Amino acid sequence: MIHDAKLSAELAKTKPALDNVSRRGILGGAGALVLALSLRPARADETQTEEQKQQKFGADGMPHGWRDDPKVFVAIAPDGTVTVTNHRSDMGQGIRTSVAFTVADELEADWSKVKVVQAWGDETRFGNQDTDGSRSTRHFFQHFRHAGAAARLMLIQAAAKQWGVPVSEVTAVNHTLTHAKSGRTLGYGAVAQAAAELPVPTDVKLKDPKDFRYIGTGKVGLIDNFDITTGKAIYGLDTKLDGMLYAVVARPAVYGGKVKSFDDSEAKKVPGVVKIFKIDGGEIPSEFMPLGGVAVVAKNTWSAMKARDALKITWDDGPNANYDTDVFRKELEAAARKPGKVVRTQGDVDGALAKAKTKVQAEYFVPHLAQAPMEPPAAVARVKDGFCEAWACVQGPQAANDRLMKALKLPDDKVKVNVTLLGGGFGRKSKPDYVVEAALCSQAVGGAPVKLAWTREDDLHHGFYHTISVEHLEAGLDEKGMPVAWLHRSVAPTIGSIFAPDPKHELPFELGMGLVNTPLNIPNMRLENPEAAAHVRVGWFRSVSNIPHAFAIQSFVSELAHAAGREPKEYLLELIGPDRKISPTEIGDVWNYGEDPKRYPIETGRLRGVIEAAAKGAGWGREMPKGSGLGVAGHYSFVTYTAVAAEVEVDDKGQVKVKAIDIAVDCGPQVNPERIRSQMEGAVVMGMGLALTSEITFKQGRAVQNNFDGYEVLRIDAAPKVVRVHLVPSGSWDGPLGGVGEPGVPPVAPAIANAIFAATGRRVRQLPIRDQLSA
Amino acid sequence: MMRSVLTACLILTAAPALASPCGDRIDSLSKRVQSEVSQSISANTSGQGNAAKRGGEGLTGTEGQRANESPEAPPEKSAQAGQGADAAQQAKVALEEARTADSKGDAQGCDAAVARAEQQLKKAP
Numbered sequence: 001m002i003h004d005a006k007l008s009a010e011l012a013k014t015k016p017a018l019d020n021v022s023r024r025g026i027l028g029g030a031g032a033l034v035l036a037l038s039l040r041p042a043r044a045d046e047t048q049t050e051e052q053k054q055q056k057f058g059a060d061g062m063p064h065g066w067r068d069d070p071k072v073f074v075a076i077a078p079d080g081t082v083t084v085t086n087h088r089s090d091m092g093q094g095i096r097t098s099v100a101f102t103v104a105d106e107l108e109a110d111w112s113k114v115k116v117v118q119a120w121g122d123e124t125r126f127g128n129q130d131t132d133g134s135r136s137t138r139h140f141f142q143h144f145r146h147a148g149a150a151a152r153l154m155l156i157q158a159a160a161k162q163w164g165v166p167v168s169e170v171t172a173v174n175h176t177l178t179h180a181k182s183g184r185t186l187g188y189g190a191v192a193q194a195a196a197e198l199p200v201p202t203d204v205k206l207k208d209p210k211d212f213r214y215i216g217t218g219k220v221g222l223i224d225n226f227d228i229t230t231g232k233a234i235y236g237l238d239t240k241l242d243g244m245l246y247a248v249v250a251r252p253a254v255y256g257g258k259v260k261s262f263d264d265s266e267a268k269k270v271p272g273v274v275k276i277f278k279i280d281g282g283e284i285p286s287e288f289m290p291l292g293g294v295a296v297v298a299k300n301t302w303s304a305m306k307a308r309d310a311l312k313i314t315w316d317d318g319p320n321a322n323y324d325t326d327v328f329r330k331e332l333e334a335a336a337r338k339p340g341k342v343v344r345t346q347g348d349v350d351g352a353l354a355k356a357k358t359k360v361q362a363e364y365f366v367p368h369l370a371q372a373p374m375e376p377p378a379a380v381a382r383v384k385d386g387f388c389e390a391w392a393c394v395q396g397p398q399a400a401n402d403r404l405m406k407a408l409k410l411p412d413d414k415v416k417v418n419v420t421l422l423g424g425g426f427g428r429k430s431k432p433d434y435v436v437e438a439a440l441c442s443q444a445v446g447g448a449p450v451k452l453a454w455t456r457e458d459d460l461h462h463g464f465y466h467t468i469s470v471e472h473l474e475a476g477l478d479e480k481g482m483p484v485a486w487l488h489r490s491v492a493p494t495i496g497s498i499f500a501p502d503p504k505h506e507l508p509f510e511l512g513m514g515l516v517n518t519p520l521n522i523p524n525m526r527l528e529n530p531e532a533a534a535h536v537r538v539g540w541f542r543s544v545s546n547i548p549h550a551f552a553i554q555s556f557v558s559e560l561a562h563a564a565g566r567e568p569k570e571y572l573l574e575l576i577g578p579d580r581k582i583s584p585t586e587i588g589d590v591w592n593y594g595e596d597p598k599r600y601p602i603e604t605g606r607l608r609g610v611i612e613a614a615a616k617g618a619g620w621g622r623e624m625p626k627g628s629g630l631g632v633a634g635h636y637s638f639v640t641y642t643a644v645a646a647e648v649e650v651d652d653k654g655q656v657k658v659k660a661i662d663i664a665v666d667c668g669p670q671v672n673p674e675r676i677r678s679q680m681e682g683a684v685v686m687g688m689g690l691a692l693t694s695e696i697t698f699k700q701g702r703a704v705q706n707n708f709d710g711y712e713v714l715r716i717d718a719a720p721k722v723v724r725v726h727l728v729p730s731g732s733w734d735g736p737l738g739g740v741g742e743p744g745v746p747p748v749a750p751a752i753a754n755a756i757f758a759a760t761g762r763r764v765r766q767l768p769i770r771d772q773l774s775a
Numbered sequence: 776m777m778r779s780v781l782t783a784c785l786i787l788t789a790a791p792a793l794a795s796p797c798g799d800r801i802d803s804l805s806k807r808v809q810s811e812v813s814q815s816i817s818a819n820t821s822g823q824g825n826a827a828k829r830g831g832e833g834l835t836g837t838e839g840q841r842a843n844e845s846p847e848a849p850p851e852k853s854a855q856a857g858q859g860a861d862a863a864q865q866a867k868v869a870l871e872e873a874r875t876a877d878s879k880g881d882a883q884g885c886d887a888a889v890a891r892a893e894q895q896l897k898k899a900p
Contacts (some may be wrong), residue, residue: 055817063825287828343864345871348879499828507827508819510859516864583809588867590815590860597813 042142044328049489057596059139062130063398064123068143070151072125074103080175087119087126088136089395090615091226091373091422091429092682094675095136097223099144101214102671104511106148106207107155109188110175111214116223121397121417131395132430132540133593134638134739137671141737144311149204157201158194158360159186169269174213178766182625209733216733218673224398224421235421236378241449244380245274246301247441248453250308251281253295254701255536256318260281262294263312270310272303277444279437282318285498286537288403288431290440291462301453302614321536323701326469329365332532335471336363336489340530341505344588347524352485356476360563363473364552365766368696369466369541369709370703376425376454381438383408386448388415392435393422400432407436408443426686427540429455431464460711461703464539465696467492471552481564482574483520489528489548490515499536504531506545514549517584518600519636536698542686543742546637547749554633554750558757568754569615569632576634579605593639599736600639606728607634610643610664613726617662618645624758627651628659631754633747638739640667641728644684644751650759654773658688658720658752666728667738676740678723684723685743689714691749693768795878797885801870804892808870811863811899818900819860859899866895 059066075083083265086099100116103109119126127140152172160167160178163184171178177186179240214220227233252258261413264276274297281292294311353359379392381404388408394400397417404415422429438452454462469492476485494510496503506529515527541547554572559570581601584592592600618630627650632767634643641748647660663680670676697704705711753764763775819825871889 055814057817061817138884342868342872345868345875348875496825508815508864509827511801585812585817588808588812588864588871590812590864591819592816594816594819595817 011639013481014388020407024125030543057599058593059128059135059143061594062128062139064128066140066143067125067127068146068149068150070154070197071200073144073147073334074107074151075556076151076155076188076195076361076576077191078189078192080113080187080207082107082114082188083121084114084116085126086116086238087129088140088255089129089131089397089419089422089425089429089454090118091131091393091395091425093130093136093679094222095367097220098137098672098675100142100223101220102141102144103148103151104211105214106145107152108172108174109148111220113175116390118419120419121394121401123398129396129398130425130430131425134640134741134743138639138644138737138739141671145206146204147290147359149206150200151195153200153204154195155188155191158191159199159696162186162191162194173490197493204684212671216670216673218670218677220672220674222581225476228421232450233421235375235423236391237375237423237453239380239420239451241380241382244449244451245297245299245441245445246304246453247295247297247438247450248301248308248455248458249293249437249459250291250311250313252315252317253703254315254317254323254459255286255291255320256282256284257321257701258292258318259294259692260314260316260317262314266312267296267307267310270298270303270307272299273307274298275441275445276307276311279440283523285432285500286317287499288399288433289407289761290433290437295437295441295444297445297450301451305455309468317701320535320701323698325368325697328468328535329470332468332470332491333363335530335532336470336491336529340489340491340528343511343527343529344527345525348487348572349524351486352524353474353476353487356485357479358477358481358563359474360477360556360560361472361474362556362559362765364471364548364555366469366548366551366690367767368468368536368698369694370463370696370705371424371426371428371458371466371541372456372459372708372711372713373422373424373426373428376456376459377429377434378451378453379435379438380449380451381435381442382447382449383439383443386414388439388441389418390416390435391418391420391436392432393425393429394432394435395422395425395427395430396432399430400435400491403432403436404439427544428459428464431539456707460696460705460707463703464498464537464697466547467495467538467545468485468540469548471548473552473556475556475560477560477564481560481566483522483560486520487526488515488518488553489530490547490552491530492548493530493534493538495538495540495544498537498539502533504533505529509591510545512589512593513543513545514553514635514637515545517582517587517592517636518553519582519604519607520553520575521604525666535701542683543637543745546635546742546746547690550633550635550637550746551749553751554635554747555753555763555765558631558750558754559763562757568758569611569620572634573608573611576604576611578609579608581604593739594637595736602636603641606641606666607636607643609728610639610641610666613664613728614643614645614662617648617664617724618660620645627759629755629758629760631756631758633749633750633754635746637743637746638741640665640738640743642666642747644678644687644747646748646755648752648755649761650756650773653775654771655771656692656752656756656773658718660719660722660724661688661748661751662724662726663747664726664728665740665742665744666730667740667743668735669730669733669737670727671737673727676727678738680725680744681723683742684748685714687718687745687748688718688720688752691752691767691769692718695768795877795885797873797881797882797889801873801877801885804870804889804896807896808866808892810861811859811896812867814899815860815863862895862898866892866899868896869895
């Protein structure tokens, strides 16, 4: 039995006790008896074979891997309340719910008695916490099942011991332990104390999936829904501590810019200003560290912002002072028209192109994008007595922890990062520069807690932007109109440029997002990656490089179908070819989303399946009125298959209205169908935004767009009235899990572009579409 | 002509071996390249952030901001991993170029491409 006080003391040995990390508190009330929280190391490495140790995939290969220890993740109070600790950041995808009900299902817990609390950043304790790459359920579902099942067995063992009966005669069903022969029953809370003293069993039997009561049902609502919808949930901006100050930072407008000098005499006159100081920065590559600038700490955010406005800063704009995206686009186009580094080849493309009956060529452009989460970056930090504690909306708390250690020169046990809910993330909140800024501000004012807020303008001006890209494609068609040669040059600044000085090529993980692993059945194919330099901080944006690759490839296939005089969906399916499994090792994909190439080949039948499902949902083949059209696109990303069929209407003025979207997804076993639907719907909206309106441009090194008036995400009047999500059943819980958070985005834009072509005969080759058709 | 007939027979019997000396070299190298690709997937597992860090350093041959090295990027998954992934991918490209050259009867081109593949494999950690 571990009481709160003892638990707190135990935790204090490694990290100070939690406070304010969750509205509910980590243990759900004083006096709770808990099953929880030994500091036992994970069994992950103990159970692996030598071969498995040599090559690690999925969660096994992530830093700090995974944990499934119920003493880390499960607590049971005397009243039977089950508290599940979720170590993944929740940015609206609902992972807190999925983790909790996965544990609860295997635990045979009554869902009404289950709570969830958020883990702080501590990967040694909880396993990997980088919430990116559409990996949370994919990597941790089985491990949370094990944690729940192990806890259930411990409760059974404890009850059996108390009754003096064999373990095999005790059952655990819906929060009740029963010995049928004697008719005795116990609640979970009654034996939690005894169970906590038992060793964690190693031989755990998971439930038969047919007995799942929550997993896969699609009937479990968000566990945080009430708090979120009533404003009680705590996001990064909501954290409030006694004596807290507020800060904003004036950052260099150009990546690599530095403060030459500043005059804060007027700023200091603003009532409420406490401290103004320079933050070092301006290094290229920036990594995840702050850009530098001048920080203003004040008694309230308004004062801080007014004082920032009053600062007179002289900047050295640095090497990117002339960055202009219009000019840069031409550089990318020029690069795309010349041979580049070959990243995949098969057959004789040049020979086949020379002999082809018909040749088709096209270029596609996708601009910079900003993740623009509804909640901009925000963090609270307190650096006092040699200890830093932060509260922040971060996708990677360990990453924040590590950067705080570096910035403050503190050891790991003197830094702690608490994770709030995230009001959207989309990749931006994987980079914790704002947490470091908050800590530097607290340090500068002598240890008072400081809330560091980014305005919308800050977010759009100083982001980690989606790259800018040109895709050049050429194909040669035979007499039947099918491609015998395919050349694709993808040119874009790489995310690697924030880590290393001036890399010119995209990295394997970027190339593996829909380029190198193009699953088309074409005998002669060459994929190239010409050079491109980065002039801004390039970062991950939901689905990352899949966006330009899918837009180009799926649009180009439609163009080829037209050139061949073929129906586009049938043409696409024929080009994907017969059902087969393509091993990533056979095509030189050295990324494969980090997954085992044997367990995760590309299955073309599944890609065909989602295309058929989306098209069927849209009523593909029906007669469309004048000015309306259907378009389809399919894509494989994050080891999941998605397809979109879009119905658009283009009026006489060239204004595009997306009337309906059908999106089909095959992500393998569906752990939380309700959330899969939600993710697909969200991806449709985000994908439509980047297709229709969103774009970040640069002039003189500076982002031009300031707020949502210039950087338009999809608005409610532009959203389709109908979004139908089609979940393609897996058929087996033994199948490999796919990602869900990101794969819905890539096929949206090309499906819309293809629909516009069907409606008007006009081809869209650059995003966003905006008013292109009105010209 | 003889080569074409032989190639057709090989395809019909789904035999992986090629009939030329260079084809034999391709065949013997093919499994190793695939193994290196698989190894690269494994080495690059650990999330997009670490893959980007290692990849960037691997491409530029720099240590990047080594001061930022942290438990997030375990020592065994350093810039070498990024370099290894690029090398494995380039080895695969070279091997396919060799295969194409061999199918055209271009023994010299095939040998050169195989040599490039072997060179790339030497770069792998």
